[in-house]
Amino acid sequence: MKRLATASVTGLLAVAACGGAEDERSAATATATPQATATATATATAATATPAERKGTKIVLAGSQFGSMLFNAKQQAIYIFENDPKTETVCVDECAEAWPPVFTNGEPDAGEGVKASLLGTIKRPDGGRQVTYAGKPLYYYAHEGPGQVLCHNVHLNGGLWWVVGPSGKRRG
Numbered sequence: 001m002k003r004l005a006t007a008s009v010t011g012l013l014a015v016a017a018c019g020g021a022e023d024e025r026s027a028a029t030a031t032a033t034p035q036a037t038a039t040a041t042a043t044a045t046a047a048t049a050t051p052a053e054r055k056g057t058k059i060v061l062a063g064s065q066f067g068s069m070l071f072n073a074k075q076q077a078i079y080i081f082e083n084d085p086k087t088e089t090v091c092v093d094e095c096a097e098a099w100p101p102v103f104t105n106g107e108p109d110a111g112e113g114v115k116a117s118l119l120g121t122i123k124r125p126d127g128g129r130q131v132t133y134a135g136k137p138l139y140y141y142a143h144e145g146p147g148q149v150l151c152h153n154v155h156l157n158g159g160l161w162w163v164v165g166p167s168g169k170r171r172g
Helices: 002-017 024-029 034-047 094-098
Strands: 058-062 069-072 079-081 119-123 129-133 154-156 159-163
Touching: none
Parallel strands: none
Antiparallel strands: 058 069, 079 159, 119 129, 154 159
């Protein structure tokens, strides 16, 4: 029994680390983190706010091991998915569980260094408004904490995921 528990924890840690993981099923079916739950709660709370109280999600620019890239105001790394065409998302269902969309309830807010003209939104199949940058839908990785950037240039959920530079292009 102890061996099974150790194997389960080891498997979850490998998925949570993301770096180079190729097991799409494991990443897609991993349980939600407290952060993902908090994001869903905040989204639901914001959806019930009056129009005067609604503010868009703030996108900021910060340094990382990949250079300047997009984060949210709480320093959660932001990614784009290679399979998404401009102004459309293909990451739904299990993919969106592992890669939660960057939702907004108002116009996205450009922090210092972020080009407001590149920010936009699309309507997701579930009806939510997802933030875009240079036309590409934005996502978080569900198993990263603030300031962590573990999943750049990683193949999961059927394609590559990249961090986003200030120009809207993926970082190298």
